[in-house]
Amino acid sequence: MTLDLNASIAVTRFGLGARPGEIERAKADPRGYLLSQITPKGAAPARPGAPDSATRLADLRAFQQLRKTARMEGDLKSDPVRMAQMGLREDVEGDFLARARLGAGTDAGFTERWANFWANHFTVSAVKEVTAPLVGPFEEEAIRPHVFGRFEDMLVASSQHPAMLLYLDQAQSVGPDSFLAQRAAKNGGHPGLNENLAREIMELHTVGVDAGYSQADVTEFAKAMTGWSVGRADHPEEPQGFMFRPYAHEPGARAIMGRRYAEDGEGQARAVLADLASSPHTARHLAVKIGRHFVSDEPPARLTDRLTRAYLDGGGRLDRVAQALVAAPEAWSLQPTKFKTPYEFLVSSWRAADSLPEDAGPLSRTLAELGQKPFSAPSPKGWPEEAQVWCAPDAIIKRMAWSEAFAAQAAGQRDPTVLAQNALGARLSTSAATAIARAETRPEGLSILLMSPEFQRR
Amino acid sequence: MTHSSFTRRQALAGAAGLGVTIELLATNTLADTPAARRKFIAIVCRGGLDGLSLSPPVGDPDYAALRGPIAIAPFGAPNGALRLDGTFGLHPSLPKVHALALAGQARIAPAIATPDRERSHFEAQDVLESGAGHVYATSSGWLNRALESMGPQVKAMSVGPTAPLILRGKIEAASWSPSGMAERDHRLPGILQDLYARDPLLGPALAEGLATQTMARTAMADAAQTSAAMSPPPAPAMQAATNTPYQPPRAGGLDQARKIGATLAGFMVQPGGVQVAAVSIDNFDTHANQGAGEGLLATRLTYVDAFLDGLHVGLGPSWKDSVVVMATEFGRTARVNGTKGTDHGTASTAVVLGGALKPGGIIGDWPTLQQARLFENRDTNPTLDMRGLFKGLLRDHMGVSRAALDTAIFPDSQGVAPVTGLVA
Numbered sequence: 001m002t003l004d005l006n007a008s009i010a011v012t013r014f015g016l017g018a019r020p021g022e023i024e025r026a027k028a029d030p031r032g033y034l035l036s037q038i039t040p041k042g043a044a045p046a047r048p049g050a051p052d053s054a055t056r057l058a059d060l061r062a063f064q065q066l067r068k069t070a071r072m073e074g075d076l077k078s079d080p081v082r083m084a085q086m087g088l089r090e091d092v093e094g095d096f097l098a099r100a101r102l103g104a105g106t107d108a109g110f111t112e113r114w115a116n117f118w119a120n121h122f123t124v125s126a127v128k129e130v131t132a133p134l135v136g137p138f139e140e141e142a143i144r145p146h147v148f149g150r151f152e153d154m155l156v157a158s159s160q161h162p163a164m165l166l167y168l169d170q171a172q173s174v175g176p177d178s179f180l181a182q183r184a185a186k187n188g189g190h191p192g193l194n195e196n197l198a199r200e201i202m203e204l205h206t207v208g209v210d211a212g213y214s215q216a217d218v219t220e221f222a223k224a225m226t227g228w229s230v231g232r233a234d235h236p237e238e239p240q241g242f243m244f245r246p247y248a249h250e251p252g253a254r255a256i257m258g259r260r261y262a263e264d265g266e267g268q269a270r271a272v273l274a275d276l277a278s279s280p281h282t283a284r285h286l287a288v289k290i291g292r293h294f295v296s297d298e299p300p301a302r303l304t305d306r307l308t309r310a311y312l313d314g315g316g317r318l319d320r321v322a323q324a325l326v327a328a329p330e331a332w333s334l335q336p337t338k339f340k341t342p343y344e345f346l347v348s349s350w351r352a353a354d355s356l357p358e359d360a361g362p363l364s365r366t367l368a369e370l371g372q373k374p375f376s377a378p379s380p381k382g383w384p385e386e387a388q389v390w391c392a393p394d395a396i397i398k399r400m401a402w403s404e405a406f407a408a409q410a411a412g413q414r415d416p417t418v419l420a421q422n423a424l425g426a427r428l429s430t431s432a433a434t435a436i437a438r439a440e441t442r443p444e445g446l447s448i449l450l451m452s453p454e455f456q457r458r
Numbered sequence: 459m460t461h462s463s464f465t466r467r468q469a470l471a472g473a474a475g476l477g478v479t480i481e482l483l484a485t486n487t488l489a490d491t492p493a494a495r496r497k498f499i500a501i502v503c504r505g506g507l508d509g510l511s512l513s514p515p516v517g518d519p520d521y522a523a524l525r526g527p528i529a530i531a532p533f534g535a536p537n538g539a540l541r542l543d544g545t546f547g548l549h550p551s552l553p554k555v556h557a558l559a560l561a562g563q564a565r566i567a568p569a570i571a572t573p574d575r576e577r578s579h580f581e582a583q584d585v586l587e588s589g590a591g592h593v594y595a596t597s598s599g600w601l602n603r604a605l606e607s608m609g610p611q612v613k614a615m616s617v618g619p620t621a622p623l624i625l626r627g628k629i630e631a632a633s634w635s636p637s638g639m640a641e642r643d644h645r646l647p648g649i650l651q652d653l654y655a656r657d658p659l660l661g662p663a664l665a666e667g668l669a670t671q672t673m674a675r676t677a678m679a680d681a682a683q684t685s686a687a688m689s690p691p692p693a694p695a696m697q698a699a700t701n702t703p704y705q706p707p708r709a710g711g712l713d714q715a716r717k718i719g720a721t722l723a724g725f726m727v728q729p730g731g732v733q734v735a736a737v738s739i740d741n742f743d744t745h746a747n748q749g750a751g752e753g754l755l756a757t758r759l760t761y762v763d764a765f766l767d768g769l770h771v772g773l774g775p776s777w778k779d780s781v782v783v784m785a786t787e788f789g790r791t792a793r794v795n796g797t798k799g800t801d802h803g804t805a806s807t808a809v810v811l812g813g814a815l816k817p818g819g820i821i822g823d824w825p826t827l828q829q830a831r832l833f834e835n836r837d838t839n840p841t842l843d844m845r846g847l848f849k850g851l852l853r854d855h856m857g858v859s860r861a862a863l864d865t866a867i868f869p870d871s872q873g874v875a876p877v878t879g880l881v882a
Contacts, residue, residue: 396660397664415580439579444646
């Protein structure tokens, strides 16, 4: 019985929900089922073979140039502009659909949830025109390869990715005493420091807001990062991606959180990132966030301690942290307290029905209605975790409506009582099982399953 | 609003206002042949409609005792059965159907069943709608396969948010869903409120959400009212946010049912319009407190009566060319259960209506409710195969050949004879 329940927990809480037969496969060794998904390869790409960030950036800039020309000619609605815009949008929708299909179909649900967690930790939101086509490639290039490697590697990959550099305005940050700033001043220009990325790296990505750093530390870090930039559109010799601009870099040594960093060009900020990654504050900040995502909105202190220790003992290796999470008894509490986000709810519904999302348009509209527009987290902090956020009255009505529409399509000739057993295993309550068995139609039975309290949680 | 205020034009205008997109005015070379005027409408009542309440055999000596508190009262009693013959009546919530029956335009088949005997909603509905001899035999519906025989000029449509199995298949059929219909008919909110009763997060959220929905609906209805005098004061919708169990909105429900029937008729009456239609009506699974002359089932039957009345009135002169058949996946136990309801059973009642009918008595034999005659000592014993009824109507009214009926439409059913003499 314990094994049965643990198998259900493994697949639904650590994973993305059960596909038919998955709980059965996990029963022999629920923890081993999860541990086997922790591999040095990281997480599988969501859209193998898709154009990379350099190609996307080139396409985007070509579109912007086209639009500029069209605007000067007063013909903004010209076919080439519209086509280019449509192409860009299709790229982004394709990225998200591919990711959703991977989530719905993968056998490595824990790996995929772990990757989704880190993508949200290093949020790049598609709210800017320039970032939208890059969010998908960002996940593929900066996140997925590193999810079971060293955190520092992921931090550097994220901080040097054009998506992040453009999203948090680092690309145009210029040191006040840099060569570039002095030259510009002679011409009446005022390029200057932008501390957006530096602040968010400290506050959100690494040590956390209560680590005791000051505004001066943020400014110093921002100065160290000057020169971390992206090749320009009108300079074909520059890369469509990360580049270091020595002329924009603030010269001199920096003092950040009590440490001194000698002038080292690009390497100066790199050294800061290494120290931030190995900080005990970062270990704890990440431990709390992992616990909050996988276990409870209020993660137990003992779990936080275990994960912190695993991070520090493992030299910031995330596979060690993942193993510690699987080993932690607190993570296997019988009571599911995590309320699924809309994306998790949809993914787990497809898995329960053994189906895959087919169309980007309806998927995008549904998620927008449920409050989680694809790739569009409201801030660099990413999507919230708390149940209260997602369990709003209107959202529940909309989940119910979606469940009915989905069930009408997906139920087919399958017995919802069997689907329920496959989806929840030992987590299926008697009351939900009874309601499903009493359903008048298969779609009604499937709708009840999807809307049952235990399916809405994990 | 009374049904007589409904005209064909209003029905179509109503349909247009509900966002219907259907090509009705396509050229039709056969527009005025007798064959092109015939209409056939199949209604699937889901959940297991209790035949012993729909057409109570109040003259059967065992009826009252078996049914106890849910027995429909005898002819002439307050809320008593509406008399059809010495044995059978109709439920008192079906006055319009009764009027048609008195005119020879509605008949009952009181002991009819599909070949399925498993008492599972899902499987029995599959068998009812697929027309197969057993479950999982085919994934298309018999009405769709019948369309293949009728020829490409015959247009079909389903009413409801999703296409029912009965009309799924090779032939493309239109579908139309009046806005608000799904919301009113579905049971999910009530079921979920029960499931969420002790859920501190989901329970209040759902209650609040439903209350808001009700308010929005009331507000929209108020806004739509052209005559303030007709508008009742807005319901105190916020009460629903407390502990009141969810009640599907009732106000206007009957008008809505009548309107749906009239609108469907509107699709069917014009030249080149829809000739074949399928309709689903849900929520007949009356395990508890099903009521007798009043109550849960009575409310559903009132809805059915209003829908059929809207259809009848809307069809106007076309009624004489029309046949409507209403069936359910199975009947319910002959005895009342411990919760003043009935459980899944076997035979039930099918109703056939239409101006094209030949007047007559009950269709099929009545096995009686004597204990020895009950199926497995619990259910009305089936004496008529549902497929025989469908076959008879399709052959004699829609001109479908016996060969097609025996093989393609109802596979391997050579042994099931079409019921004869139903259509004038």
